[in-house]
Amino acid sequence: MASESQNWVLMVTAQTPTNIAVIKYWGKRDETLILPVNDSISVTLDPAHLCTTTTVAVSPAFQQDRMWLNGKEISLSGGRFQNCLREIRTRACAVEDKKKGIKITRENWSKLHVHIASYNNFPTAAGLASSAAGFACLAYSLGKLMNVKEDESQLSAIARQGSGSACRSLFGGFVKWIMGKEDNGSDSLAVQLADEKHWDDLVIVIAVVSSRQKETSSTSGMRESVETSLLLKHRAKEIVPKRILQMEEAIKNRDFASFSQLTCADSNQFHAVCLDTSPPIFYMNDTSHRIISIAEKWNRSEEAPQVAYTFDAGPNAVLIARDRKAATLLVQRLLYYFPPNSDDLDSYIIGDKSIAKDAGINGIRDVEALPPPPEIKDNILSQKYKGEVSYFICTRPGRGPVLLSDNSQALLNDETGLPK
Amino acid sequence: MASESQNWVLMVTAQTPTNIAVIKYWGKRDETLILPVNDSISVTLDPAHLCTTTTVAVSPAFQQDRMWLNGKEISLSGGRFQNCLREIRTRACAVEDKKKGIKITRENWSKLHVHIASYNNFPTAAGLASSAAGFACLAYSLGKLMNVKEDESQLSAIARQGSGSACRSLFGGFVKWIMGKEDNGSDSLAVQLADEKHWDDLVIVIAVVSSRQKETSSTSGMRESVETSLLLKHRAKEIVPKRILQMEEAIKNRDFASFSQLTCADSNQFHAVCLDTSPPIFYMNDTSHRIISIAEKWNRSEEAPQVAYTFDAGPNAVLIARDRKAATLLVQRLLYYFPPNSDDLDSYIIGDKSIAKDAGINGIRDVEALPPPPEIKDNILSQKYKGEVSYFICTRPGRGPVLLSDNSQALLNDETGLPK
Numbered sequence: 001m002a003s004e005s006q007n008w009v010l011m012v013t014a015q016t017p018t019n020i021a022v023i024k025y026w027g028k029r030d031e032t033l034i035l036p037v038n039d040s041i042s043v044t045l046d047p048a049h050l051c052t053t054t055t056v057a058v059s060p061a062f063q064q065d066r067m068w069l070n071g072k073e074i075s076l077s078g079g080r081f082q083n084c085l086r087e088i089r090t091r092a093c094a095v096e097d098k099k100k101g102i103k104i105t106r107e108n109w110s111k112l113h114v115h116i117a118s119y120n121n122f123p124t125a126a127g128l129a130s131s132a133a134g135f136a137c138l139a140y141s142l143g144k145l146m147n148v149k150e151d152e153s154q155l156s157a158i159a160r161q162g163s164g165s166a167c168r169s170l171f172g173g174f175v176k177w178i179m180g181k182e183d184n185g186s187d188s189l190a191v192q193l194a195d196e197k198h199w200d201d202l203v204i205v206i207a208v209v210s211s212r213q214k215e216t217s218s219t220s221g222m223r224e225s226v227e228t229s230l231l232l233k234h235r236a237k238e239i240v241p242k243r244i245l246q247m248e249e250a251i252k253n254r255d256f257a258s259f260s261q262l263t264c265a266d267s268n269q270f271h272a273v274c275l276d277t278s279p280p281i282f283y284m285n286d287t288s289h290r291i292i293s294i295a296e297k298w299n300r301s302e303e304a305p306q307v308a309y310t311f312d313a314g315p316n317a318v319l320i321a322r323d324r325k326a327a328t329l330l331v332q333r334l335l336y337y338f339p340p341n342s343d344d345l346d347s348y349i350i351g352d353k354s355i356a357k358d359a360g361i362n363g364i365r366d367v368e369a370l371p372p373p374p375e376i377k378d379n380i381l382s383q384k385y386k387g388e389v390s391y392f393i394c395t396r397p398g399r400g401p402v403l404l405s406d407n408s409q410a411l412l413n414d415e416t417g418l419p420k
Numbered sequence: 421m422a423s424e425s426q427n428w429v430l431m432v433t434a435q436t437p438t439n440i441a442v443i444k445y446w447g448k449r450d451e452t453l454i455l456p457v458n459d460s461i462s463v464t465l466d467p468a469h470l471c472t473t474t475t476v477a478v479s480p481a482f483q484q485d486r487m488w489l490n491g492k493e494i495s496l497s498g499g500r501f502q503n504c505l506r507e508i509r510t511r512a513c514a515v516e517d518k519k520k521g522i523k524i525t526r527e528n529w530s531k532l533h534v535h536i537a538s539y540n541n542f543p544t545a546a547g548l549a550s551s552a553a554g555f556a557c558l559a560y561s562l563g564k565l566m567n568v569k570e571d572e573s574q575l576s577a578i579a580r581q582g583s584g585s586a587c588r589s590l591f592g593g594f595v596k597w598i599m600g601k602e603d604n605g606s607d608s609l610a611v612q613l614a615d616e617k618h619w620d621d622l623v624i625v626i627a628v629v630s631s632r633q634k635e636t637s638s639t640s641g642m643r644e645s646v647e648t649s650l651l652l653k654h655r656a657k658e659i660v661p662k663r664i665l666q667m668e669e670a671i672k673n674r675d676f677a678s679f680s681q682l683t684c685a686d687s688n689q690f691h692a693v694c695l696d697t698s699p700p701i702f703y704m705n706d707t708s709h710r711i712i713s714i715a716e717k718w719n720r721s722e723e724a725p726q727v728a729y730t731f732d733a734g735p736n737a738v739l740i741a742r743d744r745k746a747a748t749l750l751v752q753r754l755l756y757y758f759p760p761n762s763d764d765l766d767s768y769i770i771g772d773k774s775i776a777k778d779a780g781i782n783g784i785r786d787v788e789a790l791p792p793p794p795e796i797k798d799n800i801l802s803q804k805y806k807g808e809v810s811y812f813i814c815t816r817p818g819r820g821p822v823l824l825s826d827n828s829q830a831l832l833n834d835e836t837g838l839p840k
Contacts, residue, residue, distance in 0.1 A: 268700045272692035279716040296699040
């Protein structure tokens with residue numbers, strides 16, 4: 001080995017956000033390289049509320065590549081992990097830390113094993129794109145550890161091979177995944193359209209919807225759509241290219257009316273393609289439909305749209321309010337229709353709790369006292385759906401990956417390289 | 421008046437079936453004439469279980485056109501009623517009944533008023549295309565009363581102006597509504613592809629699904645789809661024409677595998693277009709989705725498809741079983757997942773009750789004793805959804821309109837011309 005001692009452990013810890021697509025990715029033209037059939041655009045979510053933290057470590061003492069997810073060891077044998085690891089290793093550069101007596105040459109990397117520990121600050125099972133943040137964090141942290149010179153866009157093309165939407169988590173703010181044209185996928189990567197400060201009025205409320213249904217995985221779902229949906233190709237070739245241009249324009253101009261119209265229409269069209277698949281795929285349930293109706297009714301009662309909605313491969317609603325005022329009105333509506341099952345409001349509205357406070361919601365009594373929204377003319381028709389939402393997460397557009405230099409935030413022990 | 425006495429009442433009573441589209445009609449190119457954007461194909465349902473009976477009467481004593489639906493007087497002022505009445509009147513021919521002393525010349529018809537009484541043998545509110553049977557029966561019975569010489573196809577073009585899908589109820593068996601090319605709609609009419617005896621293996625089970633949602637009417641729904649769905653035009657121009665040819669072939673050959681695949685795919689695509697509409701339209705609910713999953717899972721576990729499903733503008737499922745054996749297995753599955761809320765099985769399975777008997781279901785105990793279907797490997801995952809279905813109707817493909825000559829079946833009194 002390149003170093004004199006076999007006892008050193010070199011570590012890097014990074015934090016990477018998740019993201020929500022506003023122009024959807026659905027359908028691959030290459031399953032192995034994960035190359036999509038159309039461009040997509042996403043908003044990065046504030047890592048303060050939804051993120052993955054990953055520590056990667058290398059040591060001559062490690063006998064094999066190992067990984068722990070949320071404290072539990074998982075297999076790294078899957079092709080997607082192996083692709084990411086291989087792609088990063090081929091780009092590794094020499095690293096030297098004289099103080100610790102570490103010297104790794106470019107060639108050494110192929111012989112050294114890594115330990116990876118990853119942790120999501122939100123429930124993995126909630127269907128909140130944990131794999132996007134996870135693979136982005138893996139590519140980013142390994143890239144830093146191995147002194148990879150490639151920029152975020154180039155790293156995004158590696159993260160993409162772990163999980164398509166992961167490539168969009170290499171940047172904060174507003175991100176476009178360019179589908180690319182090359183067969184090897186080298187030009188299928190993410191670029192930042194604008195950072196999170198460009199449009200910082202937006203407030204995001206996620207409704208985590210209770211579900212009894214077992215969902216189709218997005219990997220098999222999009223494969224079946226590509227194979228059987230007669231509408232998917234038309235969407236990918238004729239509709240999305242125009243929408244991408246319109247969405248870029250809407251983001252550039254902070255034009256919420258266009259942003260909202262495009263976001264909702266594209267979410268609905270993605271789910272339409274799922275329904276056009278054989279057998280049909282249903283990700284939205286009755287609760288998802290109710291949330292859409294609430295948003296549509298409210299938007300139509302106002303002079304301009306107040307909220308956009310979008311749903312990924314599951315029933316959870318991601319609601320984007322035009323500004324803080326709209327967000328408080330949105331939270332009032334959501335809590336009116338979906339009061340919590342218990343009195344524990346503190347675990348029912350998580351993330352940025354100040355939105356609920358601004359909405360005048362400090363306890364369960366405030367929820368009970370909420371009047372029906374004014375757009376409901378016939379109060380008899382307004383029903384409440386207690387228990388249909390598990391909880392709400394209030395957040396906002398956020399920054400891209402960052403390194404965490406504070407060793408206390410590392411998930412691996414810096415002497416053993418094992419989970420703390 | 422043409423007759424010597426003013427006291428006569430001339431009456432005709434007819435019975436007309438409802439129908440279920442297997443290639444869907446969704447979108448008009450002309451709202452007034454009700455001209456569709458694509459051809460559609462339907463199966464006529466047995467009038468023994470689902471039909472409209474209409475009595476039309478004419479008398480010089482009548483002061484105005486009047487109509488009663490299910491015993492309650494309704495307004496005839498709507499454009500759709502007026503269009504049908506006008507179109508039939510312009511085609512009226514002379515009628516003479518020497519025994520009763522009735523003589524009506526061609527010219528008289530424009531001065532004579534009609535009374536119309538119509539009755540559905542199924543709940544109007546159940547979302548079972550009552551307007552299709554209703555307008556078909558109106559056109560058919562008025563045509564008979566007024567001695568109109570036009571054939572069923574020509575009458576269908578009149579019924580079409582009352583309710584688009586009504587034109588397909590002028591025939592039994594398997595029916596195609598040709599969209600036509602003419603601006604005046606003269607070639608937008610129904611033709612029979614095959615009568616009900618051509619493929620009499622098929623058994624139809626309708627699940628009337630309980631719903632809390634208020635539904636979008638199909639008239640406004642299809643208008644919004646035409647205006648906002650980017651997928652609708654592609655469907656109408658590129659996809660449906662091919663499907664129509666394939667469906668005609670499947671019906672001709674009694675090829676259930678193709679029939680089932682096309683029926684399910686076209687139902688799903690119609691609902692996909694609804695979802696692609698702004699604001700999105702949801703006709704299917706979680707119960708509808710569950711029924712689809714049950715059918716899909718079962719079909720995939722067998723060598724060949726056993727059942728096709730199709731949904732109109734509401735949550736009710738129309739299930740078409742390949743034969744009687746498949747129908748009994750279907751009923752077992754449906755009752756296993758959707759047991760009745762009460763012990764009253766007799767009002768839970770209506771229509772052709774012999775299917776349930778053949779399935780070994782004679783009472784609530786038999787329902788409770790049903791084992792999970794063999795295609796459910798993991799019994800823990802099999803849930804029951806009591807109360808989600810209001811009732812089931814067992815039926816089959818059926819005949820077209822008929823005249824009821826037995827006066828006891830007339831809905832109007834033959835002396836007063838008023839409802840019995």
